[in-house]
């Protein structure tokens with residue numbers, strides 16, 4: 001089981017999605033920025049590091065939005081998705097193919113990693129509740 005952390009980064013009525021590098025597993029599918037927790041690191045610290053490495057931004061990490069487990073043929077992940085906001089910087093394409101700020105109603109237009117389906121369903125049901133986002 002591999003622990004993966006990811007960020008639900010919101011700005012107004014939009015949230016950030018990132019397109020995975022073509023050469024990686026699940027290449028070109030869309031995801032939430034993040035990655036694998038390293039030994040000795042809290043999940044929150046791991047998320048701050050991943051957001052820096054992948055987008056060049058410093059984030060403030062909020063509450064957990066959702067936790068789930070998903071098995072791919074190559075890996076089983078325990079994915080923790082946190083609410084987060086950008087504290088410093090603007091996203092840069094340091095690793096991803098692309099990124100987009102999208103509205104909840106635009107979710108069906110994009111092909112996401114299969115593990116994210118449950119997250120996206122919940123977002124479509126509930127929208128982006130402002131009270132869960134860190135200020």
Ligand SMILES: Nc1nc2c([nH]c(=O)n2[C@H]2C[C@H](O)[C@@H](COP(=O)(O)OP(=O)(O)OP(=O)(O)O)O2)c(=O)[nH]1
Pocket residue numbers: 004005006024025026030031032033034035036037050075077079113114115116
């Ligand atoms: N970051 C991220 N990974 C996801 C999501 N959904 C999903 O199935 N995954 C999978 C894809 C990968 O197989 C696995 C680990 O994510 P990752 O590739 O971002 O890990 P990482 O940044 O640490 O990259 P690496 O060092 O292993 O190359 O989790 C998601 O929304 N965000």
Ligand SMILES: [Mg+2]
Pocket residue numbers: 033034035036050054
């Ligand atoms: Mg990553």
